[in-house]
Amino acid sequence: MSPVAPALRRGASGTSTPVADPDRAGILHLGLGSFHRAHQASHTAAALAGAGGDWGIIGVASRSRSIVDAMHAQDFLYSVATIDPERTSLTVPGVHTDAFVGAEQPERVVAHIADSGIRIVTLTVTENGYSYSASTQRLDLDDPTVRADLTGAPPKSTIGQLARGLQARASAGGDPIAIVSCDNLSANGAHTEKLVRAFLHALPRGEGDDTLAFLDRSVSFPSSMVDRIVPSTTPELRDRVSTLLGARDEIPVPAEPFTMWAIEDRFAGGRPAWEAGGAVFTSEVGRYEQMKVRLLNGTHSLIAYLGALRGVGTIPEAIRLDDIADAALTVLRNEYEPSIEMPNGVDIREYEAQLFDRWGNSALGHRTSQVGTDGSVKLRQRIPEPALRALREGEMPHLIALTVAGYLACLAPLAGFDPGPHAAAMTDAARERLSELPATSRSGGDLAARVITGLQLFGDELAEQDAFVARVGELIDMIRRRGVGAAIADAVAASRIPMKEMQP
Ligand code: CS2
Numbered sequence: 001m002s003p004v005a006p007a008l009r010r011g012a013s014g015t016s017t018p019v020a021d022p023d024r025a026g027i028l029h030l031g032l033g034s035f036h037r038a039h040q041a042s043h044t045a046a047a048l049a050g051a052g053g054d055w056g057i058i059g060v061a062s063r064s065r066s067i068v069d070a071m072h073a074q075d076f077l078y079s080v081a082t083i084d085p086e087r088t089s090l091t092v093p094g095v096h097t098d099a100f101v102g103a104e105q106p107e108r109v110v111a112h113i114a115d116s117g118i119r120i121v122t123l124t125v126t127e128n129g130y131s132y133s134a135s136t137q138r139l140d141l142d143d144p145t146v147r148a149d150l151t152g153a154p155p156k157s158t159i160g161q162l163a164r165g166l167q168a169r170a171s172a173g174g175d176p177i178a179i180v181s182c183d184n185l186s187a188n189g190a191h192t193e194k195l196v197r198a199f200l201h202a203l204p205r206g207e208g209d210d211t212l213a214f215l216d217r218s219v220s221f222p223s224s225m226v227d228r229i230v231p232s233t234t235p236e237l238r239d240r241v242s243t244l245l246g247a248r249d250e251i252p253v254p255a256e257p258f259t260m261w262a263i264e265d266r267f268a269g270g271r272p273a274w275e276a277g278g279a280v281f282t283s284e285v286g287r288y289e290q291m292k293v294r295l296l297n298g299t300h301s302l303i304a305y306l307g308a309l310r311g312v313g314t315i316p317e318a319i320r321l322d323d324i325a326d327a328a329l330t331v332l333r334n335e336y337e338p339s340i341e342m343p344n345g346v347d348i349r350e351y352e353a354q355l356f357d358r359w360g361n362s363a364l365g366h367r368t369s370q371v372g373t374d375g376s377v378k379l380r381q382r383i384p385e386p387a388l389r390a391l392r393e394g395e396m397p398h399l400i401a402l403t404v405a406g407y408l409a410c411l412a413p414l415a416g417f418d419p420g421p422h423a424a425a426m427t428d429a430a431r432e433r434l435s436e437l438p439a440t441s442r443s444g445g446d447l448a449a450r451v452i453t454g455l456q457l458f459g460d461e462l463a464e465q466d467a468f469v470a471r472v473g474e475l476i477d478m479i480r481r482r483g484v485g486a487a488i489a490d491a492v493a494a495s496r497i498p499m500k501e502m503q504p
Contacts, residue, residue: 008092008247010075019048020056020095026272028112030158031124032059032067032099038080038230038255040122040182045093046277055120055272056097058112062125062158063103070251071099078251081241085363090244090252106154106161113165116175119269121165123181123192124226125158127377128429130185130195134380135456139198150202162192163199163211170214176268177219182226184297185381186289189223189264196221222264225288227296229256229358231366254365258358262288262343287343294336296355298382299328302399303359304371305406308422309484315371316362323488325356330495331399338393339386369425375407376430376457384459391465398491401468404458405475405487408447414438417480430457444476445469 027044029036036059044055059076061068071078076096082089102109112118123129133140139159140146149160162179169177179196181188197215200208231254241252261274265281275281282288300315306327307318318324332352342348383400390397410423412434428434434451441447448469456463478487 005242005246005248008074008077008079008245008249010077019045019093020097021054022056022097024054024117025056025058025097026054026118026270027057027120027122028060028109028118029057029122029124030060030062030102030109030161031126031129032061032071033124034233034253035226035228035230036122036124036182037078037093037251038253039226039228039259039261040124041093041095042080042091042259043261043274043277043279044095044272045091047272047274048095050276051273053272054117055095057095057122058118059096059099060102060109061099062129063101065101065104067251068099068101071096074249074251077249078253079241079245079249081237081252081254082257083254083363084257084361088240088244088363090241092245102161103156106156109161110155110165110168113162113177114168114172116169116173119175119177120267120271121162121177121179123158123179124183126374127183127185127381128374129158129183130191131157131159132191132195134459139195139202141202146199150199159192159195159199163196163208166196166214166219167200167208167211170211174214174218178267178269178271179219179221180224180263181221182224184226184293184378186293187223187286188289189221189285193221218268220266220268222266223285223289224261224263225285225292227260227292228258229361229364229366230254231364232370234365256358256361256364258354260288260292282343284343287341288346290340291342291346291351293381294340294386295332295352297378298336298386298400298403299331299355300359300371301375301379301382302331302403302406303328304368305375305403305410305423306484306488307368308372308410308426309406309419309479311420311422313367313369313422314362315366315368316360316364318368319356319359323485323492326492327399327402327488328356328359330492331403334495335390335397335400336386339389367425368422372407372410372423372426374428375411375426376428376434379404379407380458384462387468388461388465391468396467396471396494398471398494401471402475402487402491404448404452404472405444405479406484408434408444408451408472408476409479409484411435412438412447412451414441414444414447414476414480430455443473444478444480445473447476448473 145157149155181192261279387400
């Protein structure tokens, strides 16, 4: 790319015409990360191109300035690079009308939610962003940010911002609005509503009562299942995109060709024609969520931890290893499949075959460390229910146990075991807590018990499953003493899969 290439701006050659009218935003989005920019923004671009409407998006980054500054410098344009092994194709969504940092301007978040022009708030704030306490299964009222938000300070937590914004909207006339979580949480709509209501109930002197009544009347929280693999961007991609585009784009987003969005059609204030971009409006979002969070995400975690322990940096490299592919197929067939009901019209074999193609997309370069990051919150969504179902049936979920063993071998390695650089690159809110445990754990069993039973990292029910805890411990010891290959072989052999069913 020549250094004199012009910056990506409105009207620059090679860019499509932006479709959103800069003065008419209808959506406020919290969490201006890559996933939103590749997924919801692309669907919104398709909806605006197909059916129009005042549905421009104001993007709010929670803390980071860099993406906001770059969006401003590029007239809110950036490209989505759809990457498959044969080719890379570019689109420029052009749906954002503004961007700012929520932590710097919390009052502005509140004001936008109160503004009747905004009829939808969407969220991609990660599993960590909901101020949810897994131990009390409630809004985390001990969290200092939530506590400060409850006192009336400009709100910094997502739930505080939503609740204070809705409170201001109720006083300003109370136009209907939908709040749509697009995070990988089960029943994400109901979950978000429960937390916002808990915040309003926790306000002193019945201050939240009018807003609670407004919620009953005019606010909907549709659940949604989102799916598109979006790796982190790289300097190499920036150069490639800029060459293809003929303009310098500092913030391109790489994404796979596959994309899926299943949403409950409960939009109190109207919505864009997202079906134009392939979204499915359905009453079966719960089934889509379970299918995705278990089959895709649960297996993804297994591939990431095993891959990192085998020393490979990317998911496609990991899934090309025969034993990791066997482990992935075994966990799908034996442990996740029996725990879900597929949505009508989705064929499970086709869906699984697609998963293997998607994981194997080598041009994406999706990192094992990216998928392995934040396992403490991700695994809690992915593994407890299918594991408990198997245990209730008297079966040991060996490959789910291996997922947990792989996670702990990466994040809390016992003395003398080096999980390698890809494990070291995984970040996790629980890393510090976990890293203290190996020094005083005599064995894998000890470590597993302290994490699963002691810390209840995967919830209180799994904490009581002694046989599961013991199996995780055994696999940790096996990884440490005989290597990850031996542990994979042991778990796959122990699983009761009829071999003839093993073809993807
Ligand atoms: C992945 C997901 O990082 C992870 O844990 O499993 O981000 C996955 O790529 C997306 O959910 C795909 O939609």
